[in-house]
Structure formats: structure tokens, C-alpha cells
Amino acid sequence: MGSTTINDALDYLFIHNTGKQDIRDGKVPVIVRGEGDYVFDEGGNKYLDLMAGNTRPNAIGYGREEVAKAMYDQAVKLHYFTPGFFITTPAVQLAKKLASIYPGELKTTCFVCDGSEAVESAFKIARQYHYYANKQRRFKIVSRQMAYHGQTMGALSALGFLNPMRNVMAPLVPGHVFLIPPYCYRCPINLTYPACDLACADALDSLIQFEGPDLVAAFIAETVMQGVGALPPPAGYFDRIRQICDKYGVLLIIDEVIVGFGRTGKMFGCQHYNIKPDIMTMAKQLTAGYAPLGAAATTKKIADAIPAFLHLHTYGNHPVCCAAAMKTLEIIERENLVKNSAEMGKYFLEGLKSLQKHPIAGEARGIGLWCALEIVQDKKKKTPFPAKDAITFQLTLAGRDHGVIFRGMSNALEFAPPLTITRSEVEDGIKALDKALYDVEKKMGYK
Ligand SMILES: Cc1ncc(COP(=O)(O)O)c(C=O)c1O
Incomplete structure (x- = not known):
């Protein structure tokens, strides 16, 4: 059973574009607070927000x-x-x-x-x-x-x-x-x-x-x-x-x-x-x-x-x-956040490119602080995973286990952090993503 908030949400609220079964399965956190580039759920877990509020508006961070x-x-x-x-x-x-x-x-x-x-x-x-x-x-x-x-x-x-x-x-x-x-x-x-x-x-x-x-x-x-x-x-x-x-x-x-x-x-x-x-x-x-x-x-x-x-x-x-x-x-x-977006964006993309060592990591692309990593079953053929594997969803869940929020978008992972993100936060984000990729690859039988 989920928390009271989750149960009440199921009863009283339309959660946009989210399967009710995922909510029942505890895959949908209740976010209660934000600070800087981080948010916290009702269980006290802290997440680096690499999606600026998940629909990408939050340019300036939380708590302003x-x-x-x-x-x-x-x-x-x-x-x-x-x-x-x-x-x-x-x-x-x-x-x-x-x-x-x-x-x-x-x-x-x-x-x-x-x-x-x-x-x-x-x-x-x-x-x-x-x-x-x-x-x-x-x-x-x-x-x-x-x-x-x-x-x-x-x-x-x-x-x-x-x-x-x-x-x-x-x-x-x-x-x-x-x-x-x-x-x-x-x-x-x-x-x-x-x-x-x-x-x-x-x-x-x-x-x-x-x-x-x-x-x-x-x-x-x-x-x-x-x-x-x-x-x-x-x-x-x-x-x-x-x-x-x-x-x-x-x-x-x-x-x-x-x-x-x-x-x-x-x-x-x-x-x-x-x-x-x-x-x-x-x-x-x-x-x-x-x-x-x-x-x-x-x-x-x-x-x-x-x-x-x-x-x-x-x-x-x-x-x-x-x-x-x-x-x-x-x-x-x-705060020169447009400049920070250009600089941190380059750094973030370099980080994503370094993750192309992973067997399921395809093209890494982006511009400023908006980047994507294609997830592929076969890198040469660029074959996407079958929908039933819900691969990008698996990866977002694994990412959360390592304290970061990013998003699956078609066959890719998407990243759009607040424009306030720092160099060390970018590094933390890439490290967490690396771990999430390893976790899911292991589950899917990759070596
Ligand atoms: C390019 C683009 N246009 C329009 C919209 C719709 O914006 P809203 O969700 O604020 O209605 C979005 C939302 O993500 C978008 O990405």
C-alpha cells in the first residue's frame, strides 16, 4: 500500500498522463519540497532534478x-x-x-x-x-x-x-x-x-x-x-x-x-x-x-x-x-544563466558522450542544457528496444534509485536541468546515469 497521499491521489486526482497501475506500484513519487537544483519526496529522498520540474520549466531552481x-x-x-x-x-x-x-x-x-x-x-x-x-x-x-x-x-x-x-x-x-x-x-x-x-x-x-x-x-x-x-x-x-x-x-x-x-x-x-x-x-x-x-x-x-x-x-x-x-x-x-546553460550544456553533453561506452547507449546529442541519449538494443543497427521492455522507464526508475530525475522520451533519455546547474552537479548526474545504465543492462542480460 502506498502513502495516504498516493491513495488519496488515486481516489481524488487525475495525475496527468500517468498509468494508475504505476501509481499503485509505487513508481510515482510524491514530491514535497525543492531547494536549489534538488527536490525531496515525502520519504525524505533527495533527487538532483535533471529535468527542471520534469516538464522543463524550472530555469532558476527551487525556493526563489x-x-x-x-x-x-x-x-x-x-x-x-x-x-x-x-x-x-x-x-x-x-x-x-x-x-x-x-x-x-x-x-x-x-x-x-x-x-x-x-x-x-x-x-x-x-x-x-x-x-x-x-x-x-x-x-x-x-x-x-x-x-x-x-x-x-x-x-x-x-x-x-x-x-x-x-x-x-x-x-x-x-x-x-x-x-x-x-x-x-x-x-x-x-x-x-x-x-x-x-x-x-x-x-x-x-x-x-x-x-x-x-x-x-x-x-x-x-x-x-x-x-x-x-x-x-x-x-x-x-x-x-x-x-x-x-x-x-x-x-x-x-x-x-x-x-x-x-x-x-x-x-x-x-x-x-x-x-x-x-x-x-x-x-x-x-x-x-x-x-x-x-x-x-x-x-x-x-x-x-x-x-x-x-x-x-x-x-x-x-x-x-x-x-x-x-x-x-x-x-x-x-545571474548569466544563459551563459551557464551554454557552458554547462557542453559539459553535460561531453559527459553523455563518455557514456556511449555502454552497449545500449546510442547517439548523444543536445544544445545548451537540453540533451538526449538514444537507447538502443543494437548500436550498429540503431534498433530500439521493443515497447514491452519499457526500457527508458526502467532507466528513469534506476536513475531515481541513484538520486537523479531524468525522463524517457520515445527511444531516448532526455535531460533538461535547471539553468543554475553547477559543474559538480553535472558530474554527479552523469555518475548516477552511468550507474543506472549498468543496473538496467545487468537486468537485461548485457555484460
Ligand atoms: C514545444 C512545446 N509546445 C507546446 C507545449 C505545451 O505547453 P504546456 O504543457 O505548457 O501547455 C509543450 C509542452 O511540453 C512543448 O514542448
Whole structure:
């Protein structure tokens, strides 16, 4: 029998995306406290958090009193007022601050509660822009296989996995179509970079032709994909994508919900690839998880074309969440956390590469503090383990036994620690992962 909290959770709470049997089997810890880059469960076990809260928002570590204080001060002054028909100052101040650091020509921001709503907002900005430009027929959204854009119905319709999340919720929003992904380790069209000449990006051209250029509103892409663990694009990929979007008047939505605010070692992932998005989505690290906030930003040209943005979420532009974001950004800048992400990210990736001595450790890749390690049954053939082995789940459990939290993502392990991680914590994390790999390999009969 689990603890009272676990039993109550089973009775009274929907735990997102988690099998009830795993909860009953005691494989789902109750986290009660955080401090710096560590969290503690109700049994007193301490874990180095290599996943920044597991969904990756926590850029600045746990227990930041100054963020709590900024939220408290704002709550006492004005905790809430509607995002429409009136204006509140924290949202204006945050939007202005963001405009000063955005990549490309982004300027105007819509604040909502999370990444999924940011993606919905991006789709609405795209549709409304085309509507007012007399291109009302442009409604289709191109996404990519293996893409993740969230859980609300529009965002879910852009989800590029054939998994229960899509299938159980079908029918989804019509008009979503999918491009092949730039997954070089297992190229979907069996080519090799750079000889492929970015055929996976060029496929966008024929897809738009097929779907009807006059019907396509936008192409949405994560800067670095998460579906198989961190997957940076090959060099030149986004240049090609931008050219094709421009050729057909299709808006380019860049989804920076994970990577925005320093995860990749630059403030925005776009800055690695010189991408100039028409619309960009953000969330997670914007408040480091201290408050729920997502955002979609667009250019002056697009914002000016929309006379009144048709959108109204009760908790849009929320004053307390915007205050949390302002303080989070101040900390990221003051403590040079973007630089730390670049430096510690390199060190972390070196550590992962050193683990490729393991028979089941395939490609190690990453950018800044977002890394992945492919787990393979056969290294040469890159064969994944059968699903029934739940290999990445086994590894995450073994990792926890050694005091670290990381995550399984498709056939890979994923790592996205707080941007505050130190050199010695990186070393501890890699050592623990090494042990977890040995444990599981032993269980699976590897020598
Ligand atoms: C790229 C991307 N977009 C959107 C989302 C959805 O964000 P949220 O879970 O905050 O709704 C996520 C969540 O992981 C994401 O990774």
C-alpha cells in the first residue's frame, strides 16, 4: 500500500498522463519540497532534478524567495483584472521587456496560461491575420511528424505522434497536415546529411503544393524538437523552411515553449539558426514554473493588420503571473544563466558522450542544457528496444534509485536541468546515469 497521499491521489486526482497501475506500484513519487537544483519526496529522498520540474520549466531552481515576493506584492496591489476592455500595467511592462529581447522582428505579445494556449493563440493570430488580409480560405496548419505542441484541441491536432493522445481524442481539428521531421539519426527517408541536401525541408514545398497554397495559413515548428528527446535541426534547415514559407505566403510559427529563455545556451533557440519567425510561442521558463504563463508574439506588420484580436481568456495577461515573469527574467539576466546553460550544456553533453561506452547507449546529442541519449538494443543497427521492455522507464526508475530525475522520451533519455546547474552537479548526474545504465543492462542480460 502506498502513502495516504498516493491513495488519496488515486481516489481524488487525475495525475496527468500517468498509468494508475504505476501509481499503485509505487513508481510515482510524491514530491514535497525543492531547494536549489534538488527536490525531496515525502520519504525524505533527495533527487538532483535533471529535468527542471520534469516538464522543463524550472530555469532558476527551487525556493526563489524574490519571485514569491514579487508575486505577493503584485497580488496585494492588484491580483487580477480582466485582459480585455481594460489594461493592466504588469502585462504591458512584461510585453515591452520581451520586445527588447525577442529575435527577429517580433514585437507584440498575447499572454495566456501555458504553452498549449500559446500555440492556440498563435494559430488564431495566423488565422486572423489572413482573414483581415482577405485570405479567409487560409485555414490549414502544417506541423511535423514527431512534433509536440500541447494538449488543447488545436495544439493536440498539431501533435505529430500516432499515440493514444491523438487517437483517443479523435476527431481532432480539421486542416492539420504533417511534414516529415529532420530526424537524422533515423532519417524517415533513409538519406544522410548533408548529401540529402535537406530533402526533409524541401518536402514542405511539395506538401504546400499538394494541400493548396491558398489554403495554408501557417507552418509550426519547434526550434529543437522534443518528441525523441532534444533534437536540434541540421544546419541550413530553417533557412530552407523560411524560403518556402515566404514563397507561398505561409506564416512561420516557431514554438519556443521549451527552449525560450536560455535552455539552448542562447536566450532563444531561433538565435542559433538565425530564424525570423512571424509568430513565436513561449511558456515554461518565462516564469520558471513559479506561475502559469504562456505567450505568443508576432511582428508589427501582423499585429497592425488585426484591428481587435478576437480572443478572451479570463486569466490572460494575469498581473501576478506577469510579475513572476519579470522577476524570473531579471534573475536569468542577472545571474548569466544563459551563459551557464551554454557552458554547462557542453559539459553535460561531453559527459553523455563518455557514456556511449555502454552497449545500449546510442547517439548523444543536445544544445545548451537540453540533451538526449538514444537507447538502443543494437548500436550498429540503431534498433530500439521493443515497447514491452519499457526500457527508458526502467532507466528513469534506476536513475531515481541513484538520486537523479531524468525522463524517457520515445527511444531516448532526455535531460533538461535547471539553468543554475553547477559543474559538480553535472558530474554527479552523469555518475548516477552511468550507474543506472549498468543496473538496467545487468537486468537485461548485457555484460
Ligand atoms: C514545444 C512545446 N509546445 C507546446 C507545449 C505545451 O505547453 P504546456 O504543457 O505548457 O501547455 C509543450 C509542452 O511540453 C512543448 O514542448
